[in-house]
Amino acid sequence: MRPESEPMLKRARMIADLQFGRGCGRALFGEDTTFMLSNTGRLRHLYLDGERTATVRARDGLLTLSASGAKLLYDFLPAPRQRVVVMNDVAPYVARGGTAFAKHVVGVDPDIRAGEEVLVVDEDGRLIATGRAVLSPEEMMELRRGAAVIVRSGQEEE
Template identity: 40%
Template sequence: MKMNSFSKKELFLHIFSILSYQFNENFATEFLSLYEKMTFKFSKNTGKLKHIYANNILQANYRASLGTFSLTIDAAKRVLNKIKFPTFRVQVQSDVSEFIADGKSVFAKHVKTVDPNLRLGNEVFIVDEQDNLLAVGKLSLPPNYIPYFQFGSAVNVRQGINSKKAKKS
């Protein structure tokens, strides 16, 4: 079934259920708090949801192959302060904050704390020691492995707060 044939209520429930599964119901509620101001872009070929915008600013991309959303910095800025620490977060050392904010990957040896409920491949918010948002990305190591690694990436950063993509929006 093509998503662009859903009613506005059906689309809301569909997106809410995906976000609730991927994150939790509180996150889904916060993310969709601007639902009336959100617009949606659908694939011309398949009719599936591709992008979510709020006030004409990209908030999330839907990855149909995985059935999950990848979030943008703008969505993280809007939602992060409403989510209790350490939920969905990877906290890094202050001395690497600028590199992460520029969109560089998070190495395991620089991680201070990580939400223990995360799983490999989860969307995460990368924050500094004061819980300030630095970037969004995808967890590339299980949380319980991170303290034991001195080499390698713990999070593949998709977008930093200082990256070119973030500045355009």
């Protein structure tokens, strides 16, 4: 790693640790992580082996995950952390990038907050997508209408 990229790696890891929990920064961003900066010189995209792992959102400085970034986080975090569980019947639709609706949610990490990046898994615990939670855990489990997770990247989209 070039010495000038060390502060960027440290920043990316700090964001991931803050957003997803201690240790997630190292799980997502190894020493071979590369960066793309915005026009203003801020950290924007993070890559592992030439594949985008995450993007830093301009509006709040938090991370959005690609399918490969979601897989790294899924492998690191024990269930049910950061997970929304949907019915097996709708899993193929969600894996192709479809919205996960509240009526299909059968389980959720109680510590998730609306607006957070989450991992969507099927009832067997397999990672099928990543996206942004739009409801609280209580709402996901109680409501029968509306979107629960806006899927950003399904595992079968690639």
